[in-house]
Amino acid sequence: MRAVLAVYFTVLVLFLILPLIFLVPISLTESQFLEFPPQTLSLRWYSAFFDDPTWINAALLSFRVGIGATFISLTVGTLAAIALVRAEFFGKTALTAIFIAPLILPTVILALALYIVFLRFRLVDNVLALTAAHSVVAIPYVVMLVSGSLRRFDITLERAARVLGASPIKAFMLVTLPYLVPSMFAASILAFFASFDELIITLFVSGGAQTLPVRIWNDLGLKIDPTVPAVAVMLTLLSVSGMGIGELIRRRNERRYNTITSAEV
Amino acid sequence: MVVNGAAIEFKKVRKTYGNFVALESFSMNVAAGEFMTLLGPSGSGKTTALNSLAGFTDITSGDILIDGVSIARVPTEKRNIGMVFQNYSLFPHRNVLGNVAFPLEMRGVGRAEIRKRSLKALEIVRLGGLAERMPHELSGGQKQRVAFARAIVFEPRVLLMDEPLGALDLKLREAMQLEIKQYQQQIGCTVIYVTHDQGEALTLSDRLAVMDKGLIRQLGTPQDLYDRPNSRFVAEFIGLNNIIKISGSKHDGAIVDGLGVIRFPSEIQPSQGYLSVRPEHIRRTPTGGHPAIVRQAVFLGDAVRYVVETRNGAELTLAEPRSGENSSLDPGSEIAISFEENRLIHLPE
Ligand SMILES: Nc1ncnc2c1ncn2[C@@H]1O[C@H](COP(=O)(O)OP(=O)(O)O)[C@@H](O)[C@H]1O
Ligand SMILES: [Mg+2]
Numbered sequence: 001m002r003a004v005l006a007v008y009f010t011v012l013v014l015f016l017i018l019p020l021i022f023l024v025p026i027s028l029t030e031s032q033f034l035e036f037p038p039q040t041l042s043l044r045w046y047s048a049f050f051d052d053p054t055w056i057n058a059a060l061l062s063f064r065v066g067i068g069a070t071f072i073s074l075t076v077g078t079l080a081a082i083a084l085v086r087a088e089f090f091g092k093t094a095l096t097a098i099f100i101a102p103l104i105l106p107t108v109i110l111a112l113a114l115y116i117v118f119l120r121f122r123l124v125d126n127v128l129a130l131t132a133a134h135s136v137v138a139i140p141y142v143v144m145l146v147s148g149s150l151r152r153f154d155i156t157l158e159r160a161a162r163v164l165g166a167s168p169i170k171a172f173m174l175v176t177l178p179y180l181v182p183s184m185f186a187a188s189i190l191a192f193f194a195s196f197d198e199l200i201i202t203l204f205v206s207g208g209a210q211t212l213p214v215r216i217w218n219d220l221g222l223k224i225d226p227t228v229p230a231v232a233v234m235l236t237l238l239s240v241s242g243m244g245i246g247e248l249i250r251r252r253n254e255r256r257y258n259t260i261t262s263a264e265v
Numbered sequence: 266m267v268v269n270g271a272a273i274e275f276k277k278v279r280k281t282y283g284n285f286v287a288l289e290s291f292s293m294n295v296a297a298g299e300f301m302t303l304l305g306p307s308g309s310g311k312t313t314a315l316n317s318l319a320g321f322t323d324i325t326s327g328d329i330l331i332d333g334v335s336i337a338r339v340p341t342e343k344r345n346i347g348m349v350f351q352n353y354s355l356f357p358h359r360n361v362l363g364n365v366a367f368p369l370e371m372r373g374v375g376r377a378e379i380r381k382r383s384l385k386a387l388e389i390v391r392l393g394g395l396a397e398r399m400p401h402e403l404s405g406g407q408k409q410r411v412a413f414a415r416a417i418v419f420e421p422r423v424l425l426m427d428e429p430l431g432a433l434d435l436k437l438r439e440a441m442q443l444e445i446k447q448y449q450q451q452i453g454c455t456v457i458y459v460t461h462d463q464g465e466a467l468t469l470s471d472r473l474a475v476m477d478k479g480l481i482r483q484l485g486t487p488q489d490l491y492d493r494p495n496s497r498f499v500a501e502f503i504g505l506n507n508i509i510k511i512s513g514s515k516h517d518g519a520i521v522d523g524l525g526v527i528r529f530p531s532e533i534q535p536s537q538g539y540l541s542v543r544p545e546h547i548r549r550t551p552t553g554g555h556p557a558i559v560r561q562a563v564f565l566g567d568a569v570r571y572v573v574e575t576r577n578g579a580e581l582t583l584a585e586p587r588s589g590e591n592s593s594l595d596p597g598s599e600i601a602i603s604f605e606e607n608r609l610i611h612l613p614e
Contacts, residue, residue, distance in 0.1 A: 160354040162341040163319050163425075164415065165371030171342075174367075178358040256357040256401050 020236060027229035034224055045230040055227065058215035062196055065127065065211060069134035069195035070188045076135065077142025077191075078184060084143070085150045096143075103140040110136070111204040118205045125207030133201050138191035145190070149183035150176075154257075182253040186246040193239055270298035270455030271332045271422035273318065278327035280313050280479075287313045289479045291327070295457060297422075300449055302458045304466040304502070305476030311459040313479075315425050318457065319346055331423065342371070344423075347416035347454070351428040353408040355400040361387065361411050362396040368419040386418040387411075389448065406437045413445070417452060424449070427459045442468050463503045467491065475499050497612050500541045507547070507581045508612065509540045519611070523579025524555055530607045539612040544570065546608035547583035549591060554601035557581070559594045569593055573602065 022036060027045055029038035049055045077099075083089075084096050102110055114133050115124075123129035153176060161171035199213040206214065212235070216228055273295040280288040288310045295301045303311040316322040318329055320341035328335050336344055347368075355364050365383040374382070387393050390410035400408060409429060416424055429445070430438045446469050449456050460466055466473045467487040474484040475498070483490055483499045494500035497508055513520040514536035518528040521540045529535065560580070561572040570584050571594060583602065585591060594600065 154352070154354070156350050156352065156354045157356065159319075159321050159341075160348065160350060161356070161367070162321075163344070163346055163348045164368040165342050165345075165419070166367075167340075167342055170371070175356055178356075256399070 023229045023232050023236075027226055027233045029226050032225060034226055034229070045226040046234075048225075048227050049230055049234075052227070054210070055215060055231070058210045058212045061127070061209060062212040065131045065134055066192045066196040068128075068131035069138050070192045072132065072135040073138035073142050073191045074184060074188050077139045077187065078146050078180070080139070081143050081147035081150055085147050099143045100140045102137050103144075107137075107200045111201040114201060115204040124205055125209060127209065130202065130206050130209065131195075133205050134195035134198055135191075137198060137201065138194045141190040141194060142184070142187040145183045145187040146180055149180055153179055179253070179257065182249045185249055189242045189246045193242065197235070268420045268422055268452060268454050270296075270453055272297045273423060273455060273457070274330040274333070275314070275318075276328045276330065278314070278317060278329060279325045280310075280317060280322060281325050286479050288317070288324070291479070291481060293474060293481065293484065295455055297332075298453050298455055300446070300456045300458065300469060300471045302460060302466040302470040302473040303476055304460055304463060304473050306461055306502075309476040310479040311461075311476055312427055314476075315427050315457060315459055318344075318423075319348055319425055320344055345419075345421050347419070347421035347424040349409075349412045349416045349424070349426040349429040351431045353400075353405075353412045353432075355408055355411055355415070357400050359400075360396070361392065361398050361400070361403070364400065364411055365415045365418050367415060372419060383414075383418055386414040389417070389451070390414045390444075405433050406441065409433065409441060410444075413448065417448070417454070420452075420454075422454055424454045424456045425458075426456065428461070429458075430460075430462075430465065438465070445469065467503070475502055493610065494541060494612065496614050497539055497541075500539075500610070500612055505544050505582060505584075507540075507542050507544065509579055509581075511535055511538050511540055511611075513537075521579070523575050523577040525577070527604070527609065528606065529609050529611055531611065535611045535613075538614060541610040541612050542581075542604055542608060544582045544584035546605040547581060547602055548605070549583075549585065550601050550603040552601075554603035556599065556601050559596050559598045559600060561596055562594060573600065575602075 025038050026034055026036055028041045028043070029035055030040040030042040030044060031038065080099055084092060084099070114136070118124045118126075118129060118133075157175050157179070158171050161175045162168065166174060197213055198211075199217060202211050202214055203217070210218065212231065216231060219225075219228055273293075275291050275293045278288055278291040279286070291310070291314055293301070303314060305311050313322060317324045318336075320336070320339070328337060330336065331344070356367065359367070362380075362383055365386050366379045369379040369382060384393065384396065387396060390413055392407060392410050392414065395403070395407065395411075400411070403411065412429070416426075426445075430441050433441060442465055458466075458469060470487055472484065472486050473490060475482045475490065477498050483495045485493075490499060490503050494503065494506075500506045500508055509524065510522045511519045512522055514534045515526055517534070518526040519534050519536065519540070521527045524540075527540060529540075555575050557573040557575045559571050559573050563570040563572075565584075567588075568584050568586050570582060572580065572582050574580050581602070587593075
């Protein structure tokens, strides 16, 4: 049984990461074409990326939109999470569903809907509107992570702050918010990458503006040179380190808060 | 650090959750500087009472006064109440000093003053050296002390404690009880303390209120409640007790199940309710008394506790100090027992 499990997981893990592993040697080739295994190694295609202004501009646009979308979704999503967890109002369940919906809805449909709205209000090819569209996809991550964290928060901490002299807002800012920061950080990393690698919605509403994924997509149609795998490897490294930092912060927080209740009980 | 405690008055406080009554005509006067304990089983409404004083719970009706002034419209943060919670509720992202300083920061005290007073409070709880530690680096007892320092640093005149020792092990709990009592006498604030541990309540309190299902069943000094419980509930909740049903009366005493006619120290002999007698008020007697068989003997160190059964089937527990001249008994021994008559209590319900 154990052997079967071991084989199963090995196959599964390989299936998940093998394509990524292939990308690394391919991106390091000296040749014009995608070749595996590469004959000679070089960083040629990495420098090709940095030398080509269309790649750089695409990357910069992606960062701008990504950071903007992160900022918007973090603000909107956190406030929504607070309302959904703390307030009692009619239609709360429905509202929760609506905030999570973009995660479940087929992206094409969402993209189509956004495209129609954007056409109507002449927002196609507008970076701010694109950022807003990306926030829609990013908000569910923020709502889920922050509301989950807020639900686990021990309300007596906030009460302690209140009785010791803090107004409701101060108690929230000084006690609850620090508790939420790590999950907000994790959520913003997810939100950033939700925007950063967003392709479908961008294709529909960007009106030709090239984000990094759009640039890669466009490249595939024309020629395939090893710049694309080089970009892919860099993106992967970026995501992995982002997630890693988020996880570290989350763990540190966990340790602090867990020991309050479980240490000597 | 000496303050004058505030007087607290609960006036017919009632709290309901839907149809459920958590607190019912809860009335209580706590004198300035008094140590008052709410004692009762889980769910009896102790926390609800404390939370309505702190302002976490809106009461359904009634009123609460501090020094004669209603606090109904005073928000929690303006009530100037110190509070210690069961799970310490230290702020995890602030170090010990930051935790203790919090109430002073909220009151706009100056930087240097905050530091001075926080360190002073930490010294009172003998944690002067740990000011820079984070809460998760402290032991349970230390956290409890920090929580206490944080609750008294701004010299509140009222201090509330909701099962503050509940999460500690027995030995630490007993040590902390003495400390809490000591601090309170040193500071002079009024304390309302919540516990479900009757031993703790007897040790600490000037007076205590025994609660059940949202009602105060009896309120008095520890001696009052121990010596003169007013109901079966209180008699069973505080200390060990023998409680036996009374099924009628004769001209010279009450008829008690399994014991026959027992004469109470009162004028009128009860005809219903219960007889209550503490184990230490039952003696072995060489002549007369009620014949009984020893069923169980439990060695307690300074005393031996016997469970005995009378000929007519009443089961009684008696405690006998080992310093006495009596030799210890084995299960099965036949003895005779008698009661200290003026210690017999009649419980109407
Ligand atoms: N927010 C609430 N909603 C409904 N019932 C509650 C709420 N808070 C407390 N109760 C109920 O009120 C009763 C008294 O609770 P509590 O005061 O916490 O008891 P204690 O502190 O004596 O254990 C309990 O039965 C509890 O279930
Ligand atoms: Mg309670």
